[in-house]
Amino acid sequence: MNLMSNIVLDSLLKPLADFYKPSFVEEIAINHAGEVWMRLHGAKVPWVAYDAPLLTKEYLVDLIHTVANIYERPFDPIHGMPVVYATLPGNHRFSAIAGPNVQYDERDVTGGVALNIRGATASDTSFENYHLRRGEKLLKVNPRTKIKPDDPYDRLMSAINDGSPILISGATATGKTTFLNHILTLINQESRVITVEDAREIRVPQKNRVHFVLSRTEQNNDFNYARLLDLVVRMTPDVIIGGEISTDNASVLWEMLGTGHEHFYTTIHAESAEAAYAAFADRILHTQPAYNRSELIEEMKKKIHVVQLSRDGALRAVTEVV
Numbered sequence: 001m002n003l004m005s006n007i008v009l010d011s012l013l014k015p016l017a018d019f020y021k022p023s024f025v026e027e028i029a030i031n032h033a034g035e036v037w038m039r040l041h042g043a044k045v046p047w048v049a050y051d052a053p054l055l056t057k058e059y060l061v062d063l064i065h066t067v068a069n070i071y072e073r074p075f076d077p078i079h080g081m082p083v084v085y086a087t088l089p090g091n092h093r094f095s096a097i098a099g100p101n102v103q104y105d106e107r108d109v110t111g112g113v114a115l116n117i118r119g120a121t122a123s124d125t126s127f128e129n130y131h132l133r134r135g136e137k138l139l140k141v142n143p144r145t146k147i148k149p150d151d152p153y154d155r156l157m158s159a160i161n162d163g164s165p166i167l168i169s170g171a172t173a174t175g176k177t178t179f180l181n182h183i184l185t186l187i188n189q190e191s192r193v194i195t196v197e198d199a200r201e202i203r204v205p206q207k208n209r210v211h212f213v214l215s216r217t218e219q220n221n222d223f224n225y226a227r228l229l230d231l232v233v234r235m236t237p238d239v240i241i242g243g244e245i246s247t248d249n250a251s252v253l254w255e256m257l258g259t260g261h262e263h264f265y266t267t268i269h270a271e272s273a274e275a276a277y278a279a280f281a282d283r284i285l286h287t288q289p290a291y292n293r294s295e296l297i298e299e300m301k302k303k304i305h306v307v308q309l310s311r312d313g314a315l316r317a318v319t320e321v322v
Contacts, residue, residue, distance in 0.1 A: 005070045006089060012066055013088070015054040016117065020092060025119035027236065029192065031210050032104035032112060033057040037192070039236075042129075046238070047192055047208050060113045064096045077101070077111065081222045083231055093118040095234040101223050103200060103211040114210045116235050152321040159305045160186055163262025167245075169269075169276035170309030175316050176267040177201050179309060180241070187239060187263060194232055196253070197243035210235060216248065225252040233259055242266030250283030257303065273306040273320040 019036050020028045029037040029047070036052045064084050068075035071086045077099025086094045096115035103112045131139050149155045159166055160183060168176045181203045184193070193209040195202050198216045212228060229252050232240065240261055242253045245268040257264050270276035281296045301322075308320035 009066065009070055010089065012063055015052070015059065016063075019050070019052070020117040020119050021090065022119070027116060027118045029208070029235070030055065030060065030113070030115050031208065032108065032114070033060060037208050045190065047190060049207065057113055060096075060115065061098050064098055064113070064115070067094060067096070077221065079221055081227075083223065083227060085234070088117070093234075095231065097212075097231060099221070101213055101221070103213060104209070114235070152318070155321045156305070156307060156318075157186075165257050165264040165304045167276055167280065167304050167306045168265070168267045168309065169273060169306055170267075171269065171271060171311065174309040174311045176244070176309060179307070180265055180267060183265060184239075184241070191238040191263070192236065193239040193241065194235055194237040195241040195243070196228060196232065196249070196256075197241075198246075198249075199243075201243070202241055204241070206239075210237075214249075216246075225249050228252065229255055232256060233261075237261060239263040240265075244268065245280055245283055247283045247286040250280060250286070251288045254280075254284050270308075273308045273322045276306050276308065277301060277304075 016028070019025065019038060024040050026039045026041045028039070031037070033056050034051065034053055036050050036055065037047045038050065039047050065075060067073070067086050067088075068084045071084075073084050073086065074081045075084050076082070082099040082101050083097045084094070088094050094115070094117050096113070098113040099111045102114050103109065104114075127133070149158055166183070168180055170176045184203070185205055187193075187206070189206055191206050191208070193204050193206045195204060195209070195211045197211065197213055200211060200213060202211075204211070212232070214223065214225060214228065225248060238261075240256055240263070242249065242256070242265070245253060245266055253266055268276050268279055270279045277297050277300045280300060281291070281293055284296065285291055285293060306320065306322050307318060310317055310319045
């Protein structure tokens with residue numbers, strides 16, 4: 001970056017600088033215009049929201065365009081690449097998206113904007129900050145329950161509380177999305193939630209949220225599920241919600257599940273829990289045939305809980321929790 005570009009970028013970043021430059025800031029997230037979420041190093045409350053009226057949608061989109069131009073990154077939300085990554089002066093990592101693939105609410109139907117900027121590394125970083133000390137046992141952070149409760153209700157609540165991945169299975173009109181929407185009401189309201197859908201159906205009560213949309217029928221740009229995976233990880237979610245599993249997204253959702261994030265939820269069309277594991281595996285194999293099917297299904301059974309929904313006329317019921 002030349003001196004003139006640096007001056008232009010520093011000037012454009014001024015409305016954001018007070019949010020991401022202080023050493024006590026771990027990162028900031030913008031999910032829509034006019035609001036910034038800050039995460040501080042070591043804070044007990046993970047995210048705090050602040051009004052930022054200067055951060056209009058026009059300003060944010062112009063910022064992404066400018067960053068793309070300076071760093072010679074492609075950026076065309078409608079017909080090309082809607083995502084821009086860069087390292088800003090001061091070694092701050094910048095990730096942003098604009099256009100129809102990102103939404104916050106009904107105001108963003110024609111296109112929204114979201115970005116994350118990772119702040120400077122805390123100056124007092126040491127092994128001590130990670131609770132690694134000679135002669136002491138390692139901490140167990142958010143350990144998952146090893147013994148499944150006998151009661152199916154307790155089994156489901158245990159999976160939700162300890163952040164285990166959950167696959168909601170059922171035939172058409174069994175209420176999979178409605179059931180998933182209810183699960184979201186049981187999750188900490190301070191959580192940062194990211195959804196991945198082909199059409200907006202999931203209702204997220206958490207205010208710190210981003211909705212990514214990849215339409216199966218109206219996708220015109222270069223954004224795809226493989227590129228989405230990297231963006232989701234950079235957006236540091238506490239909860240990831242996948243839309244219904246298809247051959248297009250199955251392998252990427254499986255990779256997301258393996259990134260170590262807790263609270264991963266998605267749905268699938270299947271008639272039983274056993275069939276749900278098999279259907280998920282088969283959809284992955286459609287694009288990733290190198291997997292061994294039997295081994296893949298066994299790995300899923302170790303990692304993922306399945307809630308099976310069934311319907312008989314007006315009666316809808318949970319018939320399996322495994």
